[in-house]
Amino acid sequence: MDFLIGDDLAALRSRVRTFVDERIIPVEDRIVAEDQATGASATLAGLQQQARDAGLWTPHLPVEHGGLGLGIMGMCALFREMGRSMVGARVFHCDAPDQGNMDLLLKAGSAAIRERYLGPLVRHEITSAFCMTEPAPGAGADPSNLRTRATRDGDDWVIEGHKWYSTGAGAASFLIVMARTSDDPRTGASMFVVDRDAEGLEHVRDVEVMGPPLLAHREAELRFHGVRVKPDAVLGEIGQGFLLAQERLIPARLTHCMRWLGLAARALEMSRAYIARRESFGKKLAQHQFIQKMLADDALAIHSGNLMTLHCAKLLEAGNALEARPYSSMAKTHVARTLCKVLDDAIQMHGSLGYSHDVPFSLWYRWARASRIADGPDEVHQMVVARDFLKDRMRLLV
Numbered sequence: 508m509d510f511l512i513g514d515d516l517a518a519l520r521s522r523v524r525t526f527v528d529e530r531i532i533p534v535e536d537r538i539v540a541e542d543q544a545t546g547a548s549a550t551l552a553g554l555q556q557q558a559r560d561a562g563l564w565t566p567h568l569p570v571e572h573g574g575l576g577l578g579i580m581g582m583c584a585l586f587r588e589m590g591r592s593m594v595g596a597r598v599f600h601c602d603a604p605d606q607g608n609m610d611l612l613l614k615a616g617s618a619a620i621r622e623r624y625l626g627p628l629v630r631h632e633i634t635s636a637f638c639m640t641e642p643a644p645g646a647g648a649d650p651s652n653l654r655t656r657a658t659r660d661g662d663d664w665v666i667e668g669h670k671w672y673s674t675g676a677g678a679a680s681f682l683i684v685m686a687r688t689s690d691d692p693r694t695g696a697s698m699f700v701v702d703r704d705a706e707g708l709e710h711v712r713d714v715e716v717m718g719p720p721l722l723a724h725r726e727a728e729l730r731f732h733g734v735r736v737k738p739d740a741v742l743g744e745i746g747q748g749f750l751l752a753q754e755r756l757i758p759a760r761l762t763h764c765m766r767w768l769g770l771a772a773r774a775l776e777m778s779r780a781y782i783a784r785r786e787s788f789g790k791k792l793a794q795h796q797f798i799q800k801m802l803a804d805d806a807l808a809i810h811s812g813n814l815m816t817l818h819c820a821k822l823l824e825a826g827n828a829l830e831a832r833p834y835s836s837m838a839k840t841h842v843a844r845t846l847c848k849v850l851d852d853a854i855q856m857h858g859s860l861g862y863s864h865d866v867p868f869s870l871w872y873r874w875a876r877a878s879r880i881a882d883g884p885d886e887v888h889q890m891v892v893a894r895d896f897l898k899d900r901m902r903l904l905v
């Protein structure tokens with residue numbers, strides 16, 4: 508595997524890095540504060556315009572849709588840089604869930620759906636949400652528990668059900684909704700694009716969670732009371748819901764890993780700077796072996812997560828999605844745990860300062876803790892790895 512990237516991509520990465528360091532990080536606290544006070548941020552909007560002017564808007568999209576046609580390896584290079592700020596991906600408009608939803612509409616949306624939603628979504632005139640998870644006993648870690656049901660009525664489909672943790676659904680203009688269309692275990696689910704203002708769609712509440720709201724990331728609970736959609740609202744074909752979910756989730760998982768690696772690397776750099784200047788027991792913290800061990804363990808974990816992510820991206824780029832699956836589970840589990848561990852260690856190395864809001868680690872940790880649950884909890888990804896390894900379907904020494 509070649510770890511070198513081409514000159515063009517290296518130059519692009521360096522531009523993104525400079526943009527994040529010089530323009531985003533100095534104002535990231537202001538962006539979050541403005542958003543929390545008013546639900547919008549003028550500072551963020553200004554930076555988004557700068558990203559457009561710099562030709563860095565939606566870089567993940569194909570060129571004909573206004574992006575840079577990066578491919579997943581190119582996304583690895585750029586998303587890690589953007590992830591160094593919690594609001595970085597939002598500035599370039601390649602944050603979850605909109606980024607994955609754009610890809611899904613491009614891949615499986617009917618002409619009518621693409622015309623209605625894709626352009627406005629790419630231009631960020633509207634936002635979107637992805638609705639799969641349901642409160643117990645519905646779909647969660649196990650999607651086969653799916654209870655939301657779509658039934659045919661004439662040409663239309665009518666959706667009844669209950670969802671929660673639909674990130675950003677409160678403010679979104681449309682939702683991608685996973686619903687049961689038959690009881691077949693493989694082909695029993697389908698995806699529908701539903702207008703957020705559709706009759707019968709109830710926004711019950713935004714669920715209060717461990718981390719404070721971050722930009723559009725509020726976790727909505729929704730009820731569908733006989734919500735009617737036209738046949739062209741189906742993504743792909745009826746019965747392809749589980750398949751499309753896998754196709755959306757594997758690259759989406761990797762893009763999470765890239766952003767999380769960026770944040771973990773920045774936290775470790777901040778810890779390195781602190782331990783190089785703070786003294787205890789007659790020497791710098793950086794000279795104490797316990798501290799060096801923490802630093803080395805974290806560096807090792809970030810580097811391994813980076814390699815896992817690159818390897819899996821390489822498989823996806825070569826079109827080997829099936830082979831990539833257990834590696835994506837491995838990368839997701841490892842990188843999510845690494846992010847939480849690095850942030851916890853950053854708090855530890857900074858002592859009482861680390862626990863305070865004078866530095867961002869406790870806030871980042873509260874957001875980051877979701878990474879071990881969202882898009883499949885650790886245990887389910889470990890189950891996938893164990894299953895594939897037991898069946899001798901994955902090579903450990905690639």
Ligand SMILES: Cc1cc2nc3c(=O)[nH]c(=O)nc-3n(C[C@H](O)[C@H](O)[C@H](O)COP(=O)(O)OP(=O)(O)OC[C@H]3O[C@@H](n4cnc5c(N)ncnc54)[C@H](O)[C@@H]3O)c2cc1C
Pocket residue numbers: 604636637638639640641643646647648649671672673674675726877880881882883884886887890
């Ligand atoms: C911040 C955040 C944002 C999210 N955004 C979205 C979104 O936009 N759209 C969406 O559809 N969903 C979203 N989710 C939901 C997320 O994908 C689910 O939480 C996840 O799939 C797990 O489902 P669950 O919470 O129902 O857990 P459950 O299914 O109730 O599982 C509970 C726990 O049981 C354990 N467990 C489950 N299965 C196994 C097993 N096989 N072996 C061992 N242990 C097991 C795990 O520890 C798991 O955490 C979000 C979640 C969070 C936290």
